Amino acid sequence: MVTRRRLPRAFFERPTLQVARQVLGQRLVRLEPEGGRLAGLIVEAEAYVGSEDLGCHARAGRTARNASMWGPPGHAYVYFTYGMHWMLNLVTEREGFPAAVLVRALLPTEGVEVMRRRRRGRPERELTDGPAKICQALAIDRELDGHDLCNPDSRLFLEAGPGVPEQAVTTGPRVGLNSVAEPWKSIPWRFQVRPEYIPSLAEEEQTP
DNA sequence: AGCACGATTAACT
DNA sequence: GTTAATCGTGCTC
Structure with a gap:
């Protein structure tokens, strides 16, 4: 049963590690100008926490580029x-x-054909299995920087999905921080749904 | 004004 | 496994 309750700001206004863990199995939704609805369940996410975290863009202080991170949650x-x-x-x-x-990754659930077109006909498993691929498939770019995901009129937001049980989650070092100093390079702030659990996630998402 | 680099991807050996 | 693509950003001169 697919429910459509939007996640409130309180979901985001918590310690980042909790949010990164809890966002697994929640639904990311993108409404298109033409009225289409694209969605997928989040199956991989990473936490970036404060100016002390040398893997985080906030390490160099506030700039025009990273200003949104200092803004309100959600x-x-x-x-x-x-x-x-x-x-x-x-x-x-x-x-x-x-x-x-x-x-970092979604299990596509709605609007797959639109996503496939944006992803230049790639196979379904390659539509949203990377952070830049998600933005390509869902048409997310600079326009959405600073966008309020909790505003009722928002065209990009999260909905409560089935979530995932603890045994379905793996953690590990964040990806792509090759030149970052320890302990930040290896700290296990990456959260993933185990691949073998993804079929049951897809099943829970089906509308009867 | 110039420059090194990047929270990646796709293609290739 | 390796590497080119491609350019906004932030830092230095």
Whole structure:
């Protein structure tokens, strides 16, 4: 049974590690201007926590690019990197403290054909299995940086999904921090749904 | 004004 | 396993 309760700001206004864990199995929804609805269950996320975290963009202080991370929780922090890719983060904790959860992978559930077109005909398993792929499939870019995910009129938001039990979650070091100093490089702030659990997630998501 | 680099991806050996 | 693609950003001169 697919329910459509939007996650409230209180969900995001918590310690970032909790949000990164709890966001697994929740539904990311993108409403298209034409009226279409794209959605997927979050199956991988990472926590980036404060200016002390040398893996976090906030390490160098507040800049025009990372300003959204200092803003209120429940907003999007969308940034551009590698000259071609956009990344979606969910801002967490209290306003004034820079922290966010990077959404790294989704199980696509609604609007798959639209996603496939945006992803240039790639197979379904490659539609949203990376942070930049998600932004491509869901048409997320700079326009959505700072966007309030909890506003009722928002075209990008989270809905309460089935969630995942503890035994279905694995943790490990965050990806792509190759030149970052320890302990930040190896600290296990990456949260993933175990691949073998994903079929049952997909099953729970089906509408009777 | 110039420059090194990046929370990645796709293609290739 | 390796590497090119591609450019906004933030730092230095």
